[in-house]
Amino acid sequence: MQDANLYGAVRAAALMASGALSSEQLVLACLERIHARDPDVLAWAHLDLALALAEARERDRERSAGRVRGLLHGLPIGVKDIIDTATLPTEYGTPIYRGHRPAADAACVVAAREQGAVVLGKTVSTELANRHPAITRNPHDLAHTPGGSSSGSAAAVADGMVPLAFATQTGGSLVRPAAYCGVAGYKPTYNSINGAGIKLLAPSLDTVGVYGRDVPDAALFAAALIGFPTPSFDRLPAAPRIAIYRTPQWSLAEPSMMSAFDAAPARLQAAGATVSELALPAAMDAIIDASNVVNDYETRRSLAYERVHHLDRLSPTLGGKLVQAGRWTREQYVDALRIVDDCRRMLEDGLRGVDVLVTPSAEGEAPRGLENVGKTAFHQMWTMLHVPSVAVPVFTGPAGLPMGVQVVAARGDDVRALQAAHWIQQVLRG
Amino acid sequence: MQDANLYGAVRAAALMASGALSSEQLVLACLERIHARDPDVLAWAHLDLALALAEARERDRERSAGRVRGLLHGLPIGVKDIIDTATLPTEYGTPIYRGHRPAADAACVVAAREQGAVVLGKTVSTELANRHPAITRNPHDLAHTPGGSSSGSAAAVADGMVPLAFATQTGGSLVRPAAYCGVAGYKPTYNSINGAGIKLLAPSLDTVGVYGRDVPDAALFAAALIGFPTPSFDRLPAAPRIAIYRTPQWSLAEPSMMSAFDAAPARLQAAGATVSELALPAAMDAIIDASNVVNDYETRRSLAYERVHHLDRLSPTLGGKLVQAGRWTREQYVDALRIVDDCRRMLEDGLRGVDVLVTPSAEGEAPRGLENVGKTAFHQMWTMLHVPSVAVPVFTGPAGLPMGVQVVAARGDDVRALQAAHWIQQVLRG
Numbered sequence: 001m002q003d004a005n006l007y008g009a010v011r012a013a014a015l016m017a018s019g020a021l022s023s024e025q026l027v028l029a030c031l032e033r034i035h036a037r038d039p040d041v042l043a044w045a046h047l048d049l050a051l052a053l054a055e056a057r058e059r060d061r062e063r064s065a066g067r068v069r070g071l072l073h074g075l076p077i078g079v080k081d082i083i084d085t086a087t088l089p090t091e092y093g094t095p096i097y098r099g100h101r102p103a104a105d106a107a108c109v110v111a112a113r114e115q116g117a118v119v120l121g122k123t124v125s126t127e128l129a130n131r132h133p134a135i136t137r138n139p140h141d142l143a144h145t146p147g148g149s150s151s152g153s154a155a156a157v158a159d160g161m162v163p164l165a166f167a168t169q170t171g172g173s174l175v176r177p178a179a180y181c182g183v184a185g186y187k188p189t190y191n192s193i194n195g196a197g198i199k200l201l202a203p204s205l206d207t208v209g210v211y212g213r214d215v216p217d218a219a220l221f222a223a224a225l226i227g228f229p230t231p232s233f234d235r236l237p238a239a240p241r242i243a244i245y246r247t248p249q250w251s252l253a254e255p256s257m258m259s260a261f262d263a264a265p266a267r268l269q270a271a272g273a274t275v276s277e278l279a280l281p282a283a284m285d286a287i288i289d290a291s292n293v294v295n296d297y298e299t300r301r302s303l304a305y306e307r308v309h310h311l312d313r314l315s316p317t318l319g320g321k322l323v324q325a326g327r328w329t330r331e332q333y334v335d336a337l338r339i340v341d342d343c344r345r346m347l348e349d350g351l352r353g354v355d356v357l358v359t360p361s362a363e364g365e366a367p368r369g370l371e372n373v374g375k376t377a378f379h380q381m382w383t384m385l386h387v388p389s390v391a392v393p394v395f396t397g398p399a400g401l402p403m404g405v406q407v408v409a410a411r412g413d414d415v416r417a418l419q420a421a422h423w424i425q426q427v428l429r430g
Numbered sequence: 431m432q433d434a435n436l437y438g439a440v441r442a443a444a445l446m447a448s449g450a451l452s453s454e455q456l457v458l459a460c461l462e463r464i465h466a467r468d469p470d471v472l473a474w475a476h477l478d479l480a481l482a483l484a485e486a487r488e489r490d491r492e493r494s495a496g497r498v499r500g501l502l503h504g505l506p507i508g509v510k511d512i513i514d515t516a517t518l519p520t521e522y523g524t525p526i527y528r529g530h531r532p533a534a535d536a537a538c539v540v541a542a543r544e545q546g547a548v549v550l551g552k553t554v555s556t557e558l559a560n561r562h563p564a565i566t567r568n569p570h571d572l573a574h575t576p577g578g579s580s581s582g583s584a585a586a587v588a589d590g591m592v593p594l595a596f597a598t599q600t601g602g603s604l605v606r607p608a609a610y611c612g613v614a615g616y617k618p619t620y621n622s623i624n625g626a627g628i629k630l631l632a633p634s635l636d637t638v639g640v641y642g643r644d645v646p647d648a649a650l651f652a653a654a655l656i657g658f659p660t661p662s663f664d665r666l667p668a669a670p671r672i673a674i675y676r677t678p679q680w681s682l683a684e685p686s687m688m689s690a691f692d693a694a695p696a697r698l699q700a701a702g703a704t705v706s707e708l709a710l711p712a713a714m715d716a717i718i719d720a721s722n723v724v725n726d727y728e729t730r731r732s733l734a735y736e737r738v739h740h741l742d743r744l745s746p747t748l749g750g751k752l753v754q755a756g757r758w759t760r761e762q763y764v765d766a767l768r769i770v771d772d773c774r775r776m777l778e779d780g781l782r783g784v785d786v787l788v789t790p791s792a793e794g795e796a797p798r799g800l801e802n803v804g805k806t807a808f809h810q811m812w813t814m815l816h817v818p819s820v821a822v823p824v825f826t827g828p829a830g831l832p833m834g835v836q837v838v839a840a841r842g843d844d845v846r847a848l849q850a851a852h853w854i855q856q857v858l859r860g
Contacts, residue, residue, distance in 0.1 A: 194731035195633060197630075200627075203621060203633075302626040308540050309540075
């Protein structure tokens with residue numbers, strides 16, 4: 001069981017069900033990996049080994065007694081540190097909340113434990129899940145950023161420290177770290193996983209999602225939390241109808257991403273997919289500015305306490321953002337929401353007749369250096385449009401780091417997005 | 431200044447601006463009223479007199495120095511106890527959180543203080559803002575319920591203990607206590623006042639709003655928080671175009687409400703309003719069941735921690751609701767959300783050509799007894815539809831208690847709803 005930490009959630013769950021693996025063994029393998037690697041990767045904000053092992057042993061006892069809680073029984077998970085836990089500190093990535101211990105677990109943590117998950121620990125978030133970088137490094141190359149804000153969750157899953165982890169996205173906080181670290185990142189349709197007990201940023205955008213080593217792992221975690229049937233990935237569904245979409249921000253992509261992405265349609269078509277270019281009205285481009293206004297306006301208000309009482313303890317990046325966001329008037333915000341409504345309808349129309357669209361999951365591979373968490377260009381619009389998005393690594397960049405695509409479907413078409421993302425990954429990874 | 435507590439927010443603000451009243455005097459008058467009456471009314475969960483007076487004196491010093499923070503400078507407010515305060519305990523109406531002291535103030539509390547408000551104390555909420563009654567009594571007749579869940583806020587404003595208070599609504603938690611206690615209750619368009627730091631119940635429904643002694647008072651508070659210009663109420667706007675709407679649940683209204691309400695259209699017409707009956711498609715009736723499913727489904731998930739870890743400390747009412755809500759499947763929930771989307775469009779169409787609709791604000795006057803917070807029949811649909819609603823007392827019921835109407839406008843038409851509500855109240859109150 002030396003490498004049980006590398007099994008992935010689906011395989012580990014099957015081995016535990018058959019009695020070939022215990023939750024304790026799995027958790028121990030994860031903790032060993034963390035012990036070996038986390039001094040370099042710095043993915044974990046809080047760990048309580050005794051607590052995690054006690055939870056694992058309790059899951060093992062329950063299984064022996066025939067009481068399997070659910071799909072996640074015995075599987076360790078990482079919990080991003082902007083998600084409340086009563087059993088571990090929750091510092092939201094800022095010294096303002098140093099040592100903070102919430103009175104209750106967040107609803108998603110309770111839901112995961114109800115399904116049998118073992119909380120391994122809290123993963124590093126950037127400061128208040130915003131853009132000021134955290135200490136975490138990209139496990140593929142420690143000199144590169146893992147992306148943010150779900151930095152620790154993505155790095156921990158990518159490095160085999162834990163098979164599953166929670167992430168959240170307001171701008172690109174889930175998909176970008178998935179892209180940079182090369183894990184499967186699944187941002188469900190808005191408001192699919194309950195957000196109670198999670199630090200609120202922009203309520204029209206905030207979305208809880210998950211990471212796994214591959215799409216079936218992420219889908220297992222999400223199915224357990226959201227309550228849809230675990231999608232089948234054994235047989236590929238009918239080859240999907242795919243629309244290629246370069247977004248209004250295509251010019252921000254790196255040359256390596258552009259050339260890899262441009263070669264993808266032919267490969268998907270050769271594998272049997274029906275491939276088209278997504279044509280959206282020019283008015284759709286307004287989603288970029290509109291979603292920035294909504295994010296700024298709402299985050300300024302949600303973080304009022306931190307801005308008013310602790311501005312000096314915020315990074316200049318975040319403090320500056322919150323102060324400058326005061327320039328947006330209520331009228332501009334309401335106008336932006338109206339534009340978003342229109343864009344949601346345009347996307348719905350544009351997706352008629354196709355199963356999913358495929359678009360870059362980031363501008364390229366993870367930038368070198370830890371001082372910047374990367375561009376949000378390829379993410380914000382999908383958060384604002386409330387549609388499901390699945391990021392999968394499929395290319396390798398010039399520095400040898402993963403690059404990927406996002407598979408996006410219409411609101412509520414989550415299972416279709418997951419199945420298509422898995423199919424597309426198989427094809428493009430070759 | 432003996433009766434400064436009865437002035438109302440607009441008048442008190444004007445007197446403070448002119449130097450005829452200090453915030454300290456106003457706060458002292460409120461505290462005196464609380465001292466005299468709260469042993470009977472039981473509207474307050476937590477008070478810290480020294481803190482409130484210190485805040486008031488600081489506001490007075492700021493004013494002397496020419497630093498007026500905003501529209502609420504020096505005005506005392508009550509804060510419903512499901513809204514976090516770092517300076518006062520926050521117990522969410524349940525012994526589960528006895529003595530709980532949040533790490534931060536909720537965003538709406540910070541916003542109120544930024545505008546100069548003085549936090550007088552925390553007002554009683556029913557258990558986790560649900561239907562199990564709290565200790566608060568109706569100040570008009572202590573043997574009657576004040577309604578819930580914003581019981582303490584409504585009772586405190588109605589009794590002249592504080593001119594303004596925060597309320598929240600998921601089912602009918604803001605409008606019902608306003609109706610029963612006879613205060614002006616304003617539930618803004620969904621997501622107008624930021625919800626960070628407020629106990630989450632059903633994220634698709636939860637709405638923060640305010641109480642005042644009359645509509646201009648409530649409008650002043652809300653304008654300061656939301657950032658729209660303070661509406662003018664001096665000259666009545668053009669007589670409004672009003673649609674009368676009895677809702678699919680008209681048969682649940684008391685005979686006294688039915689007869690008072692049925693006489694209203696002729697009186698409004700006589701005063702100059704254009705009055706019509708709102709005709710909505712029969713499919714609109716599905717909003718009732720759909721919003722119940724959304725409320726149940728989401729609240730069960732948001733309160734997962736309390737249900738899983740403290741079921742024995744929940745009332746049978748709430749515990750039962752949370753357990754039974756497990757019967758709703760994800761498919762039923764998604765279907766309900768789809769119905770809600772359709773109903774929003776139907777209402778939008780139905781409101782074309784009218785300014786507002788008028789509908790009962792509750793089934794009748796506050797029921798006798800404290801064991802039940804009243805029916806939610808006339809509220810839930812307006813919460814779910816995300817439209818602004820202003821409750822005003824206009825009738826007197828058979829037991830001598832206030833009864834009222836709700837004035838509802840299209841999403842975003844908040845100022846129109848407020849101005850029309852004030853006009854309608856003047857007409858119907860005679």
